[in-house]
Each structure stands twice: as C-alpha cells, then as structure tokens.
Amino acid sequence: GPVSLEVIGQTSEEMIRQGKLLHEKFSPFGEVAIKIPINPSMKEGDQLEFEGLKAIRQISKEGIQVNVTLIMTPEQALLAAKAGAAYASPFAGRIDDYIRTNLGMKRGEDFQKGDYFDYELLCKAREKMLDEAMKNAGSIREIYESRDINSLLKQGWDNGVHSGVDLIARILRIYRAYGFKTEVIAASIRNPRQVREVAELGVHIATLPFDVLKGMIEHYKTAEGMKRFMDDVVPQYRRLFEE
Incomplete structure (x- = not known):
C-alpha cells in the first residue's frame, strides 16, 4: 500500500501546497498518500474547521490519494468520504481512552x-442501572426528562459511540450503505483483540x-504444543536432518 506523508499546515492553501510538494518529491519512488487532518483547528474561534475538507477535496480532484487522519466520529468519516478521500483513519485507541477518562x-x-x-461489559452495566432508574419513573415523559436517566445515558460512550471498535463499525456501515470507495484504516490499535474485532x-x-503484532502470534498453548512436539521427535527421525 501507499506510504502516508503528512502535511503540517493548517490552512487549505498551505495543505494543498505541501501535499502537492510531497507528492511531487516522493511519488517517483513509490505509491504515496497525503495525510490531511479532517479538522486542523486547535482552538475554538480560529475558523479553521473546514480547511481540511477544502484541501482534501482539491488534492483528491487532482488525482492524488488522500489519507484523512484524526477521525474521531462517524460524521467526520462521512465528510471525508464525501470530499473524495482515498483513506479514512479513525483512531480507535484514543476513543477508548476518551471514554474511560470521561468515566x-x-x-x-x-x-x-x-x-x-x-x-460490552460497560454497556450491560449501564443498561442495568437504567432499568433500575426507569422503574421509579411514573411516565414516559418523566423518563425522558429525568436528569438522572439522561446523565446515565451520557456515561460510557461518546455521542452514541461505545468504543473505538464501535466507531469503526459505524463508519464501515455508512460507507457500505452509500457505496463509498474510501478505505478505512483502523489507527491507534492497542491490543490483539482490537485487531481481531476490526x-x-x-x-x-x-x-x-x-x-501488538507480537501479541497476535503468541499463545501459551502454542508454545506448550511446540515443546511437546519437539520432545516427541524420535531419534531416527532427528537423524534424517543430521546427515
């Protein structure tokens, strides 16, 4: 696959110029994708929120592959695909950290x-607590307006996203529903189980x-089986390799 090279500008003009420069310099040596943040804004009020999308759209129009980085929501991934991104990189591990920190x-x-x-355990715990809270409500309206219930609903997820893996699942669902060709890069993967799930x-x-790669190939029973296999090799068979 392509090597992703990241721009360091924040305005669309800077990112477009840098992206073209990187592509010109490095594409002769192999496939290149230009990495652009979905939203380069670093503080409220700097009015840079849409600069990434402008750059993504323009560079993609010129036939240069774009890898949109720092995607944290399905909505951002949708915008990236609509802008013409070849790749979208949601950060699974960082979303997990964010949800745990909020807890x-x-x-x-x-x-x-x-x-x-x-x-999944977190979801089950929240559902159980919600069931208990709802038992004390007298009507649907009371449930809907209850501060305690609404507070519980907001715990353990990020605007309806339960985890980094769930984020990726929702993005893939959107892309498949609309036939987007944008490929999803699961970024910020932290452990082998996440790899399996994505x-x-x-x-x-x-x-x-x-x-993580090392953890994927290791298992206690594999090592144990290898030891037993080597212990069971008969001398006659071993001598075949000593001649």
Missing part, C-alpha cells in the same frame, strides 16, 4: 495503554505497533 478513570493508574476496553468488521487496513 473518571486515569490512564497509568486505572488502565494501561494496551489494556482492552471491555465496552478484522471481523472487514476493515481494509490496520496500523499497529510491533508489540
């Missing part, structure tokens, strides 16, 4: 970077660190 958990204390985020979803590409 009051601290990275390094309550969870480690590579820990699997068991969002693979089950049919994600196109995943970026992962070496320790």
